[in-house]
Amino acid sequence: MRRAPRNRTVVGCTLLVIALGAGVTGCSSGGDRLSAEPYDAADRISFSGPSKGKKADPDLPLEVVAEDSDGRITDVTAVDAGGRHVGGELAADGSRWHSTSPLAADAAYTVRVSTEDEDGARGREVLTFTTGKPATKSSGAKSLGVTFGPGTGTYGVGQPLTAELSAPVHDPAQRAVVERGLKVSSTPAVDGAWHWVDDKSLHFRPKEYWPENATVRMRSNLEDIRIGDRLRGGKAEPLTLRTGDRVIAVVDVAAHQMTVHKSGEEIRTIAVTAGKPGFETRNGVKVVLAKERLVRMLSTSIGIAEGSSESYDMPVHFATRVTWSGEYVHAAPWSVGSQGYDNVSHGCVGMSTDDAEWFFDTFHQGDLVEVANSGGTTMEPFGNGFGDWNLTWAQWRAGSALAGDTGAAPAPEEQARLRPRPA
Template sequence: MRRTSALVTAAALALLAGCQGSGGGGAVAAPVIPEAPPVAVEVTPADGAIDVSPTVPVEISVTDGELTDVAVVDGAGAAVPGAVADSPEDPAVEVWTPETPLAYGTTYTLTATAEGVSAEPAQAATTFTTVTPQRQLTPAIGPLDGQTVGVGMPIRVYFDQPITDKAAVERNLTVTSSTPTDGVWNWFSDTEVHFRPSQYWPENTDVTLDADLYGVDFGNGVWGETDRTVSFRIGERHVSVADADTHQMEVYDGDQLVQTFPISAGSPDNPSYNGAHVVTEMNRDRVMDSSTYGVPVDSPGGYRTPVEYAVRISDSGEFVHAAPWSVAQQGRENVSHGCINLSTERARWFFEFSQPGDVVEIRGSDAGTLRSPINDWTIPWEEWRAGSALT
């Protein structure tokens, strides 16, 4: 809080007068003390403002004086606790911040009082009303808070309503990590945005997403409902390479090759997709059902088969799993419906080794590149960066 005073000038004039000689004994003229300027106070939002974001800065500016009091009440006259601090953007402005965020659809009155050299204090008041959203949204976020995931797991934010102002949302999604990265957001659709670095995450890294979306205008009457913070850990680096051409899968723990397994990948009629796949789900027992991707069980090519140690690597129906019926083909021929087949013992080892977020890179297939919902690492980096609303 600041005070601008004319007292220094007045004191200097008085001292100057006291130091003058009397000369010929004539009288010395009394110094002229200028009149102190009046205090001026300005506040924002403007009085009568409506549809104000509940997180908009409430700013106070004082000229030729010092702010001495700020009082805020809601429409019912109840006091709203808060504190005043210097604005980080403009040191000449002070900002009042409530202890808890202001509510949507509520009227508030702020009164600011300042004093200066002049005897009369000054006041300014503003009454404003926060916006009433047509709808409020809180996104779903993955990974979950406290989870440990592999180096390939992107941060995924999902909304159940299309987002019109993607830039406003993205500006309020802040990612920090114990090992800094060059990560960028990419919008997969109007309802889904992902974050990843240019390369796989550094292993053993702590990551936090602050989704400060309360009071953010998403567009078309939709506003953020709440703030969320999600913290998770990137665990050990597990990247496996499954080659459909050589029928082998190399499993790496960090930079060390720890296993080389014979495999059977997708058949020529049902080839596995090329590219980096991300482990998203692990089932000790699972029933593989062709109807989940549009092939009826009772049709030619349909099936409903129980399997063990199923590690899902895409939402296109691809798993690494035990397939004792294809052991004779593993290492020699591709006969699966797109999955990576292993013997039961090898599948059990891989299941116990794996964690969500691990990477399985499939190569050598006649199929195209993976295009399932988590195909983040198959998108070239410059294309990925272009998918940001802030590019």
């Protein structure tokens, strides 16, 4: 760590006035303190960093204390050579600042301290130091890897982001460290948050759907950061993706109708059929997961025995998947007579082949299907696709480790990647 000499270089106002001549008021009470050059605050503060020539233990917090009883600290910033900022907290009276987030090992840091004396004059000190290996590093420590998803490319405005961890993180405090290190930025900017799906998975979504044609970037600042006694952050590849147009299908099950909107404009109305009693289509918001031009659908995949009056085994065209358990929007030429009038499917949304082909060509991964007025349950948030938007913003924020609670989220249902079910 480098520290400025502790020799004061304060020059009295009287001496300055004599040397510069009458009328100079730079040190008088009527002077402009804000335009004056900041004084050297080296002897006004103490710093907990290492002594000269030594390296800091990254597991120990930083602390800056105001040594002058008539002065105070007004601001402290600490950042490493890679641009990662260290979180900190400044006492209300300006007497002390301490770090609240961990340091990285083998990293160079710069700490900038701003102060103010009893007359309002501003001071400044810049401190530099490097960290070494943690002094209390446990044997067998693991490195926590992070894999961001869904991947590079262009997605619909409903696409949640994902972060998969290489090891489980249970402790709320450790979850907070991890979450602070997972950075998401977008252009245009949005208000968003991470939500812990389970001990190894996080999802990120904005408060509202993503803006159209946005650029979204994800990166991890966790490399070499201490997360727990036996866990430190590892390397992670950043990810950049884009959003496309705002494409949303609204399905009114009771009216047997789908209305498709693009960029806020209604572009098509389609007669549909949805789940009949006992096989009701799920209500709520669903995100397009994938598209299959031809898929074989089997009733046995949803527990219907062969030979039953409800059994089926058939090829289905232009199938747009919205749940992993087999709910699709697809062509259903066998039910054209019911489309627009009755619900006769086993849970999917069916339509004519021409409409299904148009839907298939128009919708892409991350686009949205909103279902209302069905007798079915609401789409589950996790475990069967992306039902993230079916949580209110308050519920979503409650799943963040930085939202003032434990950071724990309800365990998701086990993901069931069943074979598809037909309409």
